[in-house]
Amino acid sequence: KDEVVVDGTIQACFHGxxxxxxxxxIPVFSLRTAEDFGVGEFYDLKKMVDWAAATGQxxxxxxxxxxxxxxxxxxDSYPYNPNSTFALHPQFLHLPAVGVKEDxxxxxxxxxxxxxxxxxxxxxxxTKLAYLRKAFDKTFKKLSATEKYQKFVQKNxxxxxxxxxxxxxxxxxxxxxxxxxxxxxxxxxxxxxxxxAEHQADVxxxxxxxxxxxxxxxxxxxxxxxxxxxxxxxxxxxxSRTSVDAWIHPELFHMDSQxxxxxxxxxxxxxxxxxxxxxxxxxxxxxxxxWKARFAKMAEYFDx
Numbered sequence: 001k002d003e004v005v006v007d008g009t010i011q012a013c014f015h016g017x018x019x020x021x022x023x024x025x026i027p028v029f030s031l032r033t034a035e036d037f038g039v040g041e042f043y044d045l046k047k048m049v050d051w052a053a054a055t056g057q058x059x060x061x062x063x064x065x066x067x068x069x070x071x072x073x074x075x076d077s078y079p080y081n082p083n084s085t086f087a088l089h090p091q092f093l094h095l096p097a098v099g100v101k102e103d104x105x106x107x108x109x110x111x112x113x114x115x116x117x118x119x120x121x122x123x124x125x126x127t128k129l130a131y132l133r134k135a136f137d138k139t140f141k142k143l144s145a146t147e148k149y150q151k152f153v154q155k156n157x158x159x160x161x162x163x164x165x166x167x168x169x170x171x172x173x174x175x176x177x178x179x180x181x182x183x184x185x186x187x188x189x190x191x192x193x194x195x196x197a198e199h200q201a202d203v204x205x206x207x208x209x210x211x212x213x214x215x216x217x218x219x220x221x222x223x224x225x226x227x228x229x230x231x232x233x234x235x236x237x238x239x240s241r242t243s244v245d246a247w248i249h250p251e252l253f254h255m256d257s258q259x260x261x262x263x264x265x266x267x268x269x270x271x272x273x274x275x276x277x278x279x280x281x282x283x284x285x286x287x288x289x290x291w292k293a294r295f296a297k298m299a300e301y302f303d304x
Contacts, residue, residue, distance in 0.1 A: 037095055038116065038127075070242060153207055165195055178247045254277045
C-alpha cells in the first residue's frame, strides 16, 4: 500500500488484489424448500450458504429485501420500490419460528401454496399476515417484557415507529399515498406519537413483525459467517414517493421530478421509474445523516 496525494488530501493506493472470490446473485423469494409457505424465506438462505460453501463460493448477493407492501396486490412484488429503506419484508418470515403452530390447516394451506407453479404473491402475504396477527395476540405480551425486544425497539426507534405508524395509516386509509391522509398528509412527530399511543396494539404488531425479521436474518448471517460466506446487499437507488422516507423527509427529495434511464438496449424510449430525485444540497446540511443511517442498517446484515 502506498499513499498518494489527490486534490491536496492523502489517499491510500492499493496494488494488486487483496481478495478474490466467486459467488452467486439471487432473489430470496426464489429459494424454495418444503418448509416454505409459498415463497422463499430467510431460513432458506442456510441451505444456499451450505451449497455456496460446498462449491467453493464465498459470497451471496441478495436482491433487495425491504418491505414493498403498498396496495396489498401483486403490484407490490417489485423489489425496487420499498415503502421503507429500513424495514424488511414480512414475506420472508418463517412462521413456525414466530410461534405459528403447524396444525392440519396450516399444513394444508402450505402444501397448496408450495405446489403452485408461480408464487401467489397476494395470497401468500395476506395469509402470512393473518397468521402473524394470531401469533402476535398469543405471544406479544410476554415478548414485549423481554430485554431483547425492548433493546431492538430502542435501537431502531427513529425509523421503526414512523414505519409502524405508516403501515397503520396506509391500511386505515386504503392507500400508501400519504397526501390523501387527512390530518397526516404532512409528517408531524408529536402528532404521529399521539396517533401511535391511540393505536398502540396496531403499531406494536408491525414492530413485532420487524423484530422477528431482524432475529431470523441475523441468525442466518451468523450461520453464513461460520461457513465462511458473506452476504452482499443490493441498494435500490430510488425511493418510492409513497414511502415512509418521503413522508418523513420530503425536503431530502425533489418530489416534483422523476428519475429514470435514457434510451438504451433495454428500452428505445428510455425508462421513467417514477422515483423522486435526491436533493443532495439539503442532504449535505446534516452531513448526509439519512444516508449514514441507511448504510448503518444495511451493514447489520451485509458485509459488502
